[in-house]
Amino acid sequence: MRIVVIGTGYVGLVTGTCLAETGITVTCVDVDQTKIDLLNSGGIPIYEPGLAELVVRNTEHERLFFTASLQGTLQAADAVFIAVGTPPDEDGSADLSYVLGAAKQIGQLIDKYTVVITKSTVPVGTNWKVKAAVQAELDRRGVSIPFDVASNPEFLKEGDAINDFMMPDRVVIGVESEKAKEVLNRLYHFFVLNNVPILFMDIPSAEMTKYAANSMLATRISFMNDIANLCELTGADVDAVKRGIGSDTRIGKKFLNAGIGYGGSCFPKDVKALIKTGEERGYHLEVLKAVEKVNERQKSRLFGKITKHYGGDIRGRRFGIWGLSFKPATDDMREAPSLSLIEKLLEAGAILTVFDPVAMEEAYRKLGDRVHYAPNMYAALEGADALLVVTEWQEFKVPKFTYIEKALKEKVIFDGRNIYDPGQMKDFGYTYYGIGK
Ligand SMILES: NC(=O)c1ccc[n+]([C@@H]2O[C@H](COP(=O)([O-])OP(=O)(O)OC[C@H]3O[C@@H](n4cnc5c(N)ncnc54)[C@H](O)[C@@H]3O)[C@@H](O)[C@H]2O)c1
Secondary structure: OEEEEEOOOHHHHHHHHHHHHOOOEEEEEOOOHHHHHHHHOOOOOOOOOOHHHHHHHHHHOOOEEEEOOOOOOOOOOOEEEEOOOOOEOOOOOEOOHHHHHHHHHHHHHOOOOEEEEEOOOOOOOHHHHHHHHHHHHHHHHOOOOOEEEEEOOOOOOOOOHHHHHHOOOOEEEEEOOHHHHHHHHHHOHHHHHOOOOEEEEOHHHHHHHHHHHHHHHHHHHHHHHHHHHHHHHHOOOHHHHHHHHHOOOOOOOOOOOOOOOOOOOOHHHHHHHHHHHHHHOOOOOHHHHHHHHHHHHHHOHHHHHHHHHOOOOOOOOEEEEEOOOOOOOOOOOOOOHHHHHHHHHHHOOOEEEEEOOOOHHHHHHHHHHHOEEOOOOOHHHOOOOEEEEOOOOHHHHOOOHHHHHHHOOOOEEEEOOOOOOHHHHHHOOOEEEOOOO
16 A cells, blocks of 8 residues: 655654555655655654654665655555644634645645545535545546545654554544445554554544644643642642542543643644634634633743742842753744743743753744853753743653752752642752742
């Protein structure tokens, strides 16, 4: 079986590579020539654990190819994935220009039956727009070529994307024809063999499933942050509460960590887009509006604790920041809570030295010379008034406290991810601030 994947970002590259790993011949296409050149020379444009090895292996086995031109790739393909970005428009709705641009190109180039599978996260109804865009190009060419559209939203999480793709909880597929269903069944044969549930449904339900999933996860985060803030006011400990409620199988243990808010390339934009979808139909998603509001407020929470500690004035104070990516094990800084905290700190006159295990280049692209960059986690703390923990990378969880003590001017830690035990911090002589403690 042969497929084409349009868009070689976090989702497209993982999808293409993992499907090649299952024995399918995959051509990944991206308009970004630099990305394609890098991939063709053995480099990987993103940080994703385990991805490089898979790309090398499948390229060597001639199952995985990279090109900057869609031309000439579709003739032999049974299906084409659209995995391009759907960033938020100014009004919060999903910008579909990349998806529909890709659909238009497909319509210009297919010459036999093809299934056009949208993997990008798109609002309900987008697949009909994809279908119309492909058909419009076929009409313009004056040809009658059969095709189907299908929705196959992606649920991988950055940092563990390979495992998520290869061993998913489920694969969600929206189809409207038996022929498309048969192609998708062949495409996901490896997963069927591994007992992964393949959930076929209608296309609007598949599109909605993705938004409902991300919105549910964002809701859990905001809910726990709200509870954490109340814990601070009542003397309860949010981590104990998390254990208490997470042990209830109806609730489950995941996505219950309090912190400084969710970020990343998906939750903020998907929650916004779903609210917008509701509004377009005259329906107000009140829960999600509150989820957004709580998240915005939570992003200022650590800043509030910092300024309060210094009596409202942090001008000239030096802080060492650990963690810049929106979560551990990725270099993705899209909508990262670190960015809003850094902006607030800079505006208030603080001097910042930052460190992240993999997002330093990305940080420089976003922040330039406005902050200092440390070569390692301890160097970020040299002469600093306090340590600020912003992303819960594993190496930050088990630091050498003697090194921290030596580097800091005062033993103060603001822990935005609750990675340290307040009791232990007290024993070590630190002034410690967590979230919901
Ligand atoms: N990043 C995630 O964790 C994640 C998880 C699940 C779903 N999604 C969804 O998947 C989609 C892609 O997300 P991403 O993070 O991979 O985006 P990305 O920005 O990392 O990658 C998109 C890529 O598409 C390319 N592109 C745009 N138009 C193109 C065209 N016409 N032809 C060829 N290439 C084109 C861009 O150059 C870019 O490399 C989004 O809708 C996102 O919401 C993302």
